[in-house]
Amino acid sequence: METVKKICGGDIRTASRLIRDIEDKIPAAKSSIKKLFPHTGKSYIIGITGAPGAGKSTITDGLIAELRKKNKTIGVLAIDPTSPFSGGAILGDRIRMQRHAEDEAVFVRSLATRGSLGGLSQAVGEAIHVLEAMGKDIILIETVGIGQQEIDIINHAHSVIVVLVPGMGDEVQTMKAGLMEIADVFAINKADRAGAKQLHTELMAMLNTATPAEGYWRPPVVMIGNIYEALSFEGRIAELVQKIEEHYQYLLDSGRLAERINRKAAVEINDALKAAILEPVMNTLRESGELAAMTEKVKNRQADPHSLAEEVAQRFLK
């Protein structure tokens, strides 16, 4: 198939078009994705997450520059929040990364999604497949915020960088408890700001309280910024890359890489089942006008959502 051949040959236009079709849920995209599948699974995938404003794009940009020095080819997916009304991506391709636009070995795409059935995780999984088929060595996935949705996205990654920043208020501090469990490497950004040292201390204290199971990976903490004049932003990013390499080596040595690959496959299957089972039922109900009738009944308290859904299940499930 032409599309598959072109994408495997690294054709940027064809890849971009397929990613747009994935976003737009064009049915024809599915057959291309199926055919691409055997050519996927060879890239190393790094997730970058953290609160809005933590400076994830700056770090992603730094990582691109550093990994290019090591001659790696790179794909970047910047996940965009989708407006529930306009259905369009908001951030667009991140502006800061434009300096890599001329570099053929770097392919940056933003990704949004339409529809409500948890389609973002699926779109991310499929877009990763496109970048993998293009033969990218490393794929960076940058999320927008922190939330369940972001955790779902991060499940597509092999190594996860959690970006923290001083002075974001106590909620973020408390949330570290949740972030700790998805973080493989912590990056404290804007480390020259007041409060960075305290954040570092708190994070260390929290990591110290973790009860290390056998083969426990203690997430290293990298300070990013001009804290010590001896070490520049670039120097710190190089350290971050080194920590990711160490984490990759740990995953290999401990056998945990297989676990992550398993988890990733499970997520992809989960997403595909939603699309194959729930969506056709919803579409049928929508087209027949039944969904509207159900909504009316619920609104008027004539029936509760569970009882209605159970009736539907009886009719549609064997």
Add this chain to the structure above:
Amino acid sequence: METVKKICGGDIRTASRLIRDIEDKIPAAKSSIKKLFPHTGKSYIIGITGAPGAGKSTITDGLIAELRKKNKTIGVLAIDPTSPFSGGAILGDRIRMQRHAEDEAVFVRSLATRGSLGGLSQAVGEAIHVLEAMGKDIILIETVGIGQQEIDIINHAHSVIVVLVPGMGDEVQTMKAGLMEIADVFAINKADRAGAKQLHTELMAMLNTATPAEGYWRPPVVMIGNIYEALSFEGRIAELVQKIEEHYQYLLDSGRLAERINRKAAVEINDALKAAILEPVMNTLRESGELAAMTEKVKNRQADPHSLAEEVAQRFLK
């Protein structure tokens, strides 16, 4: 039924237990929720969203105090991020709100969720039903972050407050474009901070570019904090409440309240269909070991997720 009677009588213990059962997906909870349903739909629901660290809890706390002055009974759901590993709520019942703990007319619960099938939105919908059946006049839903998941949650609300805070970096500024469309009222918190005025100006500029459709509601912007000494935090919160009341009046007068109630019913049906159709299929596949076999195939690139999911759909769907 005993549980239903107790909850409709305002019994805190029974309500708390049912909310915990909803979180834990105890099957028995479902029948209670079904029976509660006719007693729901009479509360006014206010969503409070914004980035972590924006001070949503402080504003929620202020709203409780202000609404109590107006003699309203209040239910609060603080949505907690769930750790994907421990499966537990992280923040716990928000500490700041503890000052209302002695007030019988205020019922505060944090809500987390287990499981991955987008269960949070459903749990929120059901927990709202519990608070409605208890007879609360106003229900406040406070989200943790900003993301698709939060937008799903916010769809359960009639009025939405988006909390912004100065100095959160340019990503948040950009995201306002997405927030604009879910915001009914903006609150700029920590308005005494540097940058608050600029944020206000930017927000106003953005609101000015919106093309007002017929019956357009222009979201008012309320500054929270000690910016002008003449007006205290409490005074500002009173202003915020007034703006929400105006929004409610607008929804009534314009007929848009019916639209929101419709949307809410549609969300509840959508969540219930997921639970009734997708979950049993997933459970069957999991118990038979087939899900593990599928994962193995995907991992080894012997089959792609879509083709596997389509086979499953053929077997399970009539």
